[in-house]
Amino acid sequence: MKTFTFGGIHTADMKLSAGKKIQIVPIPSEVIIPLEQHIGAPTNPVVAVGETVKVGQLIGKAVGFISANIHSSVSGKVTKIDTVIDAWGYKRPAVYIAVEGDEWMENIDKKDVVRKEITTKREDIIQKIADAGIVGLGGACFPTHVKLSPPPNTKAELLLINAVECEPYLTCDHQLMLEKAEEIIVGIQILMTVLQVNKAIIGIENNKKDAISLLQQITSSYSTIEVCPLAMCYPQGGEKQLIEAITKKQVPSGQLPINIGIVVQNVATTYAIYEAVQKNKPLIERVITVTGKKVAKPGNFLVRIGTPLRVPLDMAGGMPEDTGKIIGGGPMMGRAFMNADVPVTKRSAGLLVMPTLESARKEMQNCIRCAKCVTACPMGLEPYLLMSQAEKSMWKEMEETYITDCIECGCCLFSCPSNRPLLDYLRMGKSTVLEQIRNRVQKVN
Amino acid sequence: MNTIFLSLVVLGTIGLLAAIILYVVSQKFKVEENPIIDEVEAALPSANCGGCGFPGCRGFAVACSEATDLSNLFCPVGGNDTMKTVAHIVGLSVVETKPKIAVLKCNGTCEHRPRTNQYDGAKSCKIIHNLYIGETACHYGCLGGGDCEVACAFDALHINPVTGIPEIDEEKCTACGACVKACPKLLLELRFKGPKGKRIYVACSNKEKGGIAKKACEVACIGCSKCFKVCPHDAIIIENNLAYIIDDKCRLCTKCVDECPTGSIQKLNFPIKKKEVAEQAQA
Numbered sequence: 001m002k003t004f005t006f007g008g009i010h011t012a013d014m015k016l017s018a019g020k021k022i023q024i025v026p027i028p029s030e031v032i033i034p035l036e037q038h039i040g041a042p043t044n045p046v047v048a049v050g051e052t053v054k055v056g057q058l059i060g061k062a063v064g065f066i067s068a069n070i071h072s073s074v075s076g077k078v079t080k081i082d083t084v085i086d087a088w089g090y091k092r093p094a095v096y097i098a099v100e101g102d103e104w105m106e107n108i109d110k111k112d113v114v115r116k117e118i119t120t121k122r123e124d125i126i127q128k129i130a131d132a133g134i135v136g137l138g139g140a141c142f143p144t145h146v147k148l149s150p151p152p153n154t155k156a157e158l159l160l161i162n163a164v165e166c167e168p169y170l171t172c173d174h175q176l177m178l179e180k181a182e183e184i185i186v187g188i189q190i191l192m193t194v195l196q197v198n199k200a201i202i203g204i205e206n207n208k209k210d211a212i213s214l215l216q217q218i219t220s221s222y223s224t225i226e227v228c229p230l231a232m233c234y235p236q237g238g239e240k241q242l243i244e245a246i247t248k249k250q251v252p253s254g255q256l257p258i259n260i261g262i263v264v265q266n267v268a269t270t271y272a273i274y275e276a277v278q279k280n281k282p283l284i285e286r287v288i289t290v291t292g293k294k295v296a297k298p299g300n301f302l303v304r305i306g307t308p309l310r311v312p313l314d315m316a317g318g319m320p321e322d323t324g325k326i327i328g329g330g331p332m333m334g335r336a337f338m339n340a341d342v343p344v345t346k347r348s349a350g351l352l353v354m355p356t357l358e359s360a361r362k363e364m365q366n367c368i369r370c371a372k373c374v375t376a377c378p379m380g381l382e383p384y385l386l387m388s389q390a391e392k393s394m395w396k397e398m399e400e401t402y403i404t405d406c407i408e409c410g411c412c413l414f415s416c417p418s419n420r421p422l423l424d425y426l427r428m429g430k431s432t433v434l435e436q437i438r439n440r441v442q443k444v445n
Numbered sequence: 446m447n448t449i450f451l452s453l454v455v456l457g458t459i460g461l462l463a464a465i466i467l468y469v470v471s472q473k474f475k476v477e478e479n480p481i482i483d484e485v486e487a488a489l490p491s492a493n494c495g496g497c498g499f500p501g502c503r504g505f506a507v508a509c510s511e512a513t514d515l516s517n518l519f520c521p522v523g524g525n526d527t528m529k530t531v532a533h534i535v536g537l538s539v540v541e542t543k544p545k546i547a548v549l550k551c552n553g554t555c556e557h558r559p560r561t562n563q564y565d566g567a568k569s570c571k572i573i574h575n576l577y578i579g580e581t582a583c584h585y586g587c588l589g590g591g592d593c594e595v596a597c598a599f600d601a602l603h604i605n606p607v608t609g610i611p612e613i614d615e616e617k618c619t620a621c622g623a624c625v626k627a628c629p630k631l632l633l634e635l636r637f638k639g640p641k642g643k644r645i646y647v648a649c650s651n652k653e654k655g656g657i658a659k660k661a662c663e664v665a666c667i668g669c670s671k672c673f674k675v676c677p678h679d680a681i682i683i684e685n686n687l688a689y690i691i692d693d694k695c696r697l698c699t700k701c702v703d704e705c706p707t708g709s710i711q712k713l714n715f716p717i718k719k720k721e722v723a724e725q726a727q728a
Contacts, residue, residue, distance in 0.1 A: 068660060088576065088577030088578060089561075089577050089578030089579070089584070090577070090584075091584075096645060217618070311708065330614040334574065338562045338577065339561075339562075360565060361565045361566060373717070378480045391569075421566055421567035421572075424566050424569075424572045424576075425569075425572065427572075427575065428571050428575045429571075431575055432571075
């Protein structure tokens with residue numbers, strides 16, 4: 001079975017909520033929709049206080065090309081446009097909406113029937129995706145319409161669908177594939193039309209056997225779509241790792257997958273694209289996993305954007321008594337939240353509640369130069385070296401040691417026997433170096 | 446016997462030739478360096494801290510020897526005495542500068558700021574700052590990671606384990622500015638040391654509105670402008686709900702300290718007033 005060759009680690013699977021049906025979370029009495037849910041410029045609010053909005057109405061307009069629209073996920077009255085404290089304590093602009101009923105925009109098709117026929121023209125599809133505010137739901141939240149508009153001199157030849165979900169604990173993509181397989185296949189066809197490619201491969205890790213067989217059964221009637229089961233290894237869901245696992249091609253350092261003719265899209269994004277193009281439904285809800293060893297009823301929930309995270313957490317049985325940390329996303333790449341009252345955004349893929357003992361950091365010891373981090377790094381970097389450079393603020397040297405290639409997967413930290421906070425330093429170094437590069441580019445311009 | 450003699454001659458000749466070449470080259474490509482540079486460097490404290498803005502003491506010495514005016518050059522470690530010696534060597538006059546010291550514009554000790562969460566990651570302010578706002582609700586306050594402590598080359602800054610914020614050793618601080626650069630929240634400032642170390646400053650950097658700031662920290666500046674009104678010397682400005690005392694204008698009358706309702710204005714090294722002694726005795 002295929003997998004990527006360089007680095008990676010084997011974690012415990014811990015898919016506690018696997019096979020749990022997606023539950024629909026009831027609409028709360030008030031939603032708070034942040035105006036900044038993606039990579040790129042924040043959006044401009046286009047509604048006024050006191051205005052009545054419907055489900056799917058545009059409330060935040062994208063500024064510039066790399067940005068994504070934000071829509072109201074409920075119907076009701078805008079009570080205020082103010083700041084909201086995000087999961088890390090910082091203030092972000094947001095729109096507060098008091099919910100009244102559940103009235104949708106007229107052009108949205110609410111029927112639960114799979115629309116297979118693609119009638120929209122190619123140019124209109126990209127516009128529709130941009131209008132619907134679709135971003136990569138794998139975690140990075142990069143605006144999808146940008147990814148689907150290849151830079152000049154590049155041409156996509158292959159579409160890869162990322163259904164790996166290699167993070168332990170998370171099952172939202174898995175469950176989505178089981179329940180919305182037909183829709184996802186239509187979404188893939190839409191993507192193929194946009195990119196003008198005649199081959200698409202769905203990469204799924206082998207721990208999701210039911211999803212593999214289901215998709216294989218559906219795709220057997222399509223000659224252009226293929227399902228590729230992959231051996232389990234973290235971080236196979238990383239774009240570059242997935243490309244290597246399936247095609248055996250490597251993306252050169254500092255380049256994008258499109259440079260070697262490949263476009264990778266997450267499976268949840270594919271579903272969102274289906275909904276946007278076929279049903280005119282913007283990205284107003286997403287599936288999230290609420291899980292943890294001590295959580296009473298771990299499960300997958302379909303949540304409107306802007307709902308407080310506490311609502312799905314309460315549906316999963318509430319916050320357990322022994323809670324050390326609550327983590328947004330998976331245990332490997334997710335970041336600890338300050339509290340559970342923050343709104344769900346396009347970014348939240350999961351909420352992981354970790355017991356105290358398990359989540360506590362162990363005491364840091366000296367580096368013994370065992371090179372386990374070097375073996376584990378899927379990008380072929382030297383994390384121990386980068387960490388000592390970051391400690392000494394040697395940004396120029398870090399750039400020369402390819403810190404910008406770091407995908408922040410956390411394999412180095414996971415494998416370190418001395419409990420050194422490698423990822424913390426690498427993240428800090430990467431953001432500093434990237435900022436310096438941006439400043440340099442600005443100066444040149 | 447012959448072999449030893451021969452090798453001696455050969456090696457001797459090579460050595461002699463090499464010596465001649467080296468001598469000729471060193472004469473030909475001789476770098477004429479100003480002897481004053483060495484003299485100035487000897488007078489400097491050799492801390493190589495970079496507080497003057499030059500790479501090490503040698504760099505500063507070169508700049509001094511080339512300068513026509515010493516007003517922009519100052520060695521914070523050596524202070525006025527060193528600058529007088531340097532001025533004497535280079536034959537220029539020097540204006541006396543008031544000595545400075547680093548102050549922390551935050552008084553958010555564990556006691557004053559309730560914690561809203563716990564952090565157990567890497568102990569570095571840069572990393573904490575990169576991740577989130579810190580362990581308390583204050584957006585602007587000290588993170589207590591100790592980056593300033595690491596940056597200080599003079600052992601003058603230490604994080605107090607009880608209060609969780611750094612304390613500055615007045616004897617050791619040379620106002621080199623290394624800690625100012627190290628703090629990601631920009632909490633440290635170089636201010637005049639004042640006569641006998643007497644100085645007044647606002648120990649807060651919170652730019653939030655009064656209510657929010659006060660909720661996050663008991664001793665936060667709430668921007669009430671009381672100090673601004675009471676100051677007879679126009680030394681206080683209020684910007685973004687935060688008071689700032691202008692060093693040059695402040696005459697150390699301490700009126701603002703008495704007026705401040707939250708106690709965010711700090712006075713240091715002032716003799717204790719009789720009234721305060723009586724109050725403390727009563728308490």
